[in-house]
Amino acid sequence: xxxxxxxxxxxxxxxxxxxxxxxxxxxxxxxxxxxxxxxxxxxxxxxxxxxxxxxxxxxxxxxxxxxxxxxxxxxxxxxxxxxxxxxxxxxxxxxxxxxxxxxxxxxxxxxxxxxxxxxxxxxxxxxxxxxxxxxxxxxxxxxxxxxxxxxxxxxxxxxxxxxxxxxxxxxxxxxxxxxxxxxxxxxxxxxxxxxxxxxxxxxxxxxxxxxxxxxxxxxxxxxxxxxxxxxxxxxxxxxxxxxxxxxxxxxxxxxxxxxxxxxxxxxxxxxxxxxxxxxxxxxxxxxxxxxxxxxxxxxxxxxxxxxxxxxxxxxxxxxxxxxxxxxxxxxxxxxxxxxxxxxxxxxxxxxxxxxxxxxxxxxxxxxxxxxxxxxxxxxxxxxxxxxxxxxxxxxxxxxxxxxxxxxxxxxxxxxxxxxxxxxxxxxxxxxxxxxxxxxxxxxxxxxxxxxxxxxxxxxxxxxxxxxxxxxxxxxxxxxxxxxxxxxxxxxxxxxxxxxxxxxxxxxxxxxxxxxxxxxxxxxxxxxxxxxxxxxxxxxxxxxxxxxxxxxxxxxxxxxxxxxxxxxxxxxxxxxxxxx
Amino acid sequence: xxxxxxxxxxxxxxxxxxxxxxxxxxxxxxxxxxxxxxxxxxxxxxxxxxxxxxxxxxxxxxxxxxxxxxxxxxxxxxxxxxxxxxxxxxxxxxxxxxxxxxxxxxxxxxxxxxxxxxxxxxxxxxxxxxxxxxxxxxxxxxxxxxxxxxxxxxxxxxxxxxxxxxxxxxxxxxxxxxxxxxxxxxxxxxxxxxxxxxxxxxxxxxxxxxxxxxxxxxxxxxxxxxxxxxxxxxxxxxxxxxxxxxxxxxxxxxxxxxxxxxxxxxxxxxxxxxxxxxxxxxxxxxxxxxxxxxxxxxxxxxxxxxxxxxxxxxxxxxxxxxxxxxxxxxxxxxxxxxxx
Ligand SMILES: [Zn+2]
Ligand SMILES: [Zn+2]
Numbered sequence: 001x002x003x004x005x006x007x008x009x010x011x012x013x014x015x016x017x018x019x020x021x022x023x024x025x026x027x028x029x030x031x032x033x034x035x036x037x038x039x040x041x042x043x044x045x046x047x048x049x050x051x052x053x054x055x056x057x058x059x060x061x062x063x064x065x066x067x068x069x070x071x072x073x074x075x076x077x078x079x080x081x082x083x084x085x086x087x088x089x090x091x092x093x094x095x096x097x098x099x100x101x102x103x104x105x106x107x108x109x110x111x112x113x114x115x116x117x118x119x120x121x122x123x124x125x126x127x128x129x130x131x132x133x134x135x136x137x138x139x140x141x142x143x144x145x146x147x148x149x150x151x152x153x154x155x156x157x158x159x160x161x162x163x164x165x166x167x168x169x170x171x172x173x174x175x176x177x178x179x180x181x182x183x184x185x186x187x188x189x190x191x192x193x194x195x196x197x198x199x200x201x202x203x204x205x206x207x208x209x210x211x212x213x214x215x216x217x218x219x220x221x222x223x224x225x226x227x228x229x230x231x232x233x234x235x236x237x238x239x240x241x242x243x244x245x246x247x248x249x250x251x252x253x254x255x256x257x258x259x260x261x262x263x264x265x266x267x268x269x270x271x272x273x274x275x276x277x278x279x280x281x282x283x284x285x286x287x288x289x290x291x292x293x294x295x296x297x298x299x300x301x302x303x304x305x306x307x308x309x310x311x312x313x314x315x316x317x318x319x320x321x322x323x324x325x326x327x328x329x330x331x332x333x334x335x336x337x338x339x340x341x342x343x344x345x346x347x348x349x350x351x352x353x354x355x356x357x358x359x360x361x362x363x364x365x366x367x368x369x370x371x372x373x374x375x376x377x378x379x380x381x382x383x384x385x386x387x388x389x390x391x392x393x394x395x396x397x398x399x400x401x402x403x404x405x406x407x408x409x410x411x412x413x414x415x416x417x418x419x420x421x422x423x424x425x426x427x428x429x430x431x432x433x434x435x436x437x438x439x440x441x442x443x444x445x446x447x448x449x450x451x452x453x454x455x456x457x458x459x460x461x462x463x464x465x466x467x468x469x470x471x472x473x474x475x476x477x478x479x480x481x482x483x484x485x486x487x488x489x490x491x492x493x494x495x496x497x498x499x500x501x502x503x504x505x506x507x508x509x510x511x512x513x514x515x516x517x518x519x520x521x522x523x524x525x526x527x528x529x530x531x532x533x534x535x536x537x538x539x540x541x542x543x544x545x546x547x548x549x550x551x552x553x554x555x556x557x558x559x560x561x562x563x564x565x566x567x568x569x570x571x572x573x574x575x576x577x578x579x
Numbered sequence: 580x581x582x583x584x585x586x587x588x589x590x591x592x593x594x595x596x597x598x599x600x601x602x603x604x605x606x607x608x609x610x611x612x613x614x615x616x617x618x619x620x621x622x623x624x625x626x627x628x629x630x631x632x633x634x635x636x637x638x639x640x641x642x643x644x645x646x647x648x649x650x651x652x653x654x655x656x657x658x659x660x661x662x663x664x665x666x667x668x669x670x671x672x673x674x675x676x677x678x679x680x681x682x683x684x685x686x687x688x689x690x691x692x693x694x695x696x697x698x699x700x701x702x703x704x705x706x707x708x709x710x711x712x713x714x715x716x717x718x719x720x721x722x723x724x725x726x727x728x729x730x731x732x733x734x735x736x737x738x739x740x741x742x743x744x745x746x747x748x749x750x751x752x753x754x755x756x757x758x759x760x761x762x763x764x765x766x767x768x769x770x771x772x773x774x775x776x777x778x779x780x781x782x783x784x785x786x787x788x789x790x791x792x793x794x795x796x797x798x799x800x801x802x803x804x805x806x807x808x809x810x811x812x813x814x815x816x817x818x819x820x821x822x823x824x825x826x827x828x829x830x831x832x833x834x835x836x837x838x839x840x841x842x843x844x845x846x847x848x849x850x851x852x853x854x855x856x857x858x859x860x861x862x863x864x865x866x867x868x869x870x871x872x873x874x875x876x877x878x879x880x881x882x883x884x885x886x887x888x889x890x891x892x893x894x895x896x897x898x899x900x901x902x903x904x905x906x907x908x909x910x911x912x913x914x915x916x917x918x919x
Binding site for chain 1: 717718719721839840841842843844845846848850851885888889892
């Protein structure tokens with residue numbers, strides 16, 4: 001545990017990727033395979049379900065520290081992180097345990113799950129007493145499922161590749177599914193991860209998907225596209241669909257569906273099973289899972305849908321905008337989110353919220369890795385595969401064409417009415433890379449500007465981690481009546497915590513402290529004085545929100561110090577954006 | 580009768596007609612120590628503990644109207660018996676003991692209970708009413724013994740040296756810097772200091788405190804190989820300035836009690852945070868209060884509301900004093916729990 005806690009401290013202390021990489025390599029080079037197995041699991045985002053309820057942990061910590069609840073609460077407010085607070089308050093170890101991470105997880109921590117409170121009260125504090133502060137904090141983060149450290153899966157992949165001399169792509173492939181809940185990391189899993197490549201490795205893959213290739217944001221004025229990107233003819237252009245990026249893996253007579261988070265999601269989308277007999281073994285398709293408005297079998301035939309897709313290619317802007325969403329049948333992401341949120345899938349849900357896949361790319365065909373074929377070849381083959389599949393559950397993501405970037409920019413104006421986030425530009429000769437690599441060709445996401453409104457800050461909450469001592473998470477409101485209306489009030493509609501510079505955040509923090517009206521735990525209500533331009537990606541009706549509106553990915557675009565609170569936007573302005 | 584009350588000018592002793600660490604110009608000021616938020620310019624008459632004279636004169640003015648008194652020695656002014664007692668905070672820091680008509684009050688100024696060799700160690704003084712600071716008045720603040728912290732600094736310095744990197748340690752220029760210089764292993768390599776630190780080193784040396792040989796960092800050219808082996812002690816304000824460029828590739832660290840929290844460490848953006856404070860930690864505050872035997876406790880700068888509530892729950896008569904003392908150490912760090 002100590003070595004892992006030291007690794008955590010090293011990773012936490014730096015923002016440099018090289019320093020993090022060095023820390024990871026040092027750790028993995030020295031770690032026992034069983035410990036390394038768990039370290040890979042946690043560092044690449046694996047999270048076992050919470051082992052001990054947070055509330056109980058607080059109570060036990062208060063007891064152990066012999067503190068009244070209010071003082072524990074004040075301490076937590078100052079620290080901003082529960083695990084860290086507890087590690088600072090409970091008595092520290094006189095001699096600390098030398099057991100490794102694996103032993104801690106398997107023998108001490110995992111067995112706690114599901115135990116009644118009395119048993120936990122007996123067992124937890126003695127465990128705490130075996131750890132120094134640093135290890136204790138990390139251990140508590142593991143217990144509460146709140147372990148997070150600024151390391152990407154890609155960095156873990158690079159560290160393992162550096163250490164073993166293996167190709168990073170190979171490691172990435174082996175890592176896929178590693179953090180799946182059904183897996184328990186152990187020494188042999190880790191040894192497989194770092195083993196030298198065997199001749200029959202390909203055959204051992206089963207349902208393993210490929211690492212996803214990810215796009216980079218394109219932030220250029222359209223006038224500079226030609227100069228930077230060349231002519232549009234060198235690019236494959238598609239809509240950037242707003243669904244779940246997924247990979248369909250068909251091997252050994254079975255179909256596996258993986259999300260971009262490398263989570264196996266086949267069971268949540270049983271309707272896709274009908275694709276299994278229609279795809280040949282050794283086929284892997286990258287695409288977007290979207291909600292399809294009409295049950296596909298009831299409305300359009302595969303041919304019609306292909307027709308729709310093809311037509312969209314050549315359509316001019318005017319024809320495209322009106323009712324296209326309706327015709328094309330894609331539903332807002334909010335619906336998909338609703339479906340993901342359900343624990344059980346009722347017949348009604350399957351009927352009301354059916355899904356289909358828009359194919360982007362072909363990664364494997366006839367059992368062979370196609371990722372090093374150029375984009376246009378993969379696309380052509382993808383279309384052939386989809387035609388042969390002949391199921392309305394699988395369609396190619398339509399290609400968009402135009403002679404100039406300006407024309408594409410015009411088409412892009414239709415994004416919002418189509419319910420898409422903008423366009424994707426894929427170099428025609430690009431290979432399919434790994435993650436955010438750029439060396440084998442590049443994908444750009446050319447997103448539309450977000451919606452924006454001027455909103456008033458009404459609540460502030462302390463942040464976490466780096467922002468633990470600052471009021472950095474805000475709730476924003478708009479007026480429920482026009483300026484001058486009597487008794488109009490501010491209605492909260494969004495929470496946002498990103499978009500400000502550290503400097504601005506400090507200033508806002510000071511104002512929050514000065515204008516506090518009431519404190520509720522970590523939250524303060526303030527006298528409304530601050531107006532921010534708030535940007536968001538999507539907007540939908542919502543019954544759960546007081547305002548009747550929910551927005552996606554809200555963030556602060558800028559601080560409108562020039563704008564008095566009375567001139568902030570109204571609920572009616574927000575409703576206008578709904579169309 | 581209250582021997583000390585809060586007035587707009589500062590803490591005031593009505594029978595003695597003088598102020599303790601006032602923040603506005605007054606006729607008579609009793610000064611606990613030379614940190615800027617306690618010892619201000621513009622008083623007509625200053626009274627301070629004798630060991631603090633050098634620092635006070637170097638910071639306020641060589642010709643300031645200053646009267647000094649050795650620790651423990653008493654003088655009587657308007658019937659109030661006054662004496663200074665070591666506070667263990669920085670060189671010359673003192674608690675002020677006031678006695679009037681059988682009533683004893685002690686104003687602590689800033690204090691630290693762990694002895695550090697650079698100033699007379701904190702000495703508990705029995706009293707009826709104790710005025711305490713509360714800078715680190717939350718139970719999350721408990722200091723490790725300083726020997727462990729110095730061992731950590733030495734280890735960091737050696738590791739940087741092995742990699743050919745300079746070690747830049749930020750610390751407050753008066754008190755903390757000298758404590759570090761006194762405590763670290765000067766056999767590891769050359770020690771360089773910023774221009775703000777050296778004059779204070781001189782005062783400490785004159786007071787007989789062992790401060791190892793230091794060089795003025797400004798005398799070295801960029802790329803001087805000596806820099807790569809050196810420890811450089813500089814005030815936080817030097818961080819990010821052009822002054823830092825001369826060190827090329829360096830590792831930086833910050834020494835402060837606030838480094839206890841991961842959030843503040845990260846916000847500082849330094850490679851290392853060493854938890855070293857000139858103030859009492861939570862157990863230190865409680866121990867000091869208990870040692871005085873006081874039944875009444877007045878709490879000043881820091882976590883006033885929290886400490887007051889806690890002491891009341893322990894059965895003491897506690898209340899807060901509003902003061903304008905700040906946190907001289909890391910005024911630019913966002914302070915925690917200082918809501919009152
Ligand atoms: Zn001080
Ligand atoms: Zn002070």
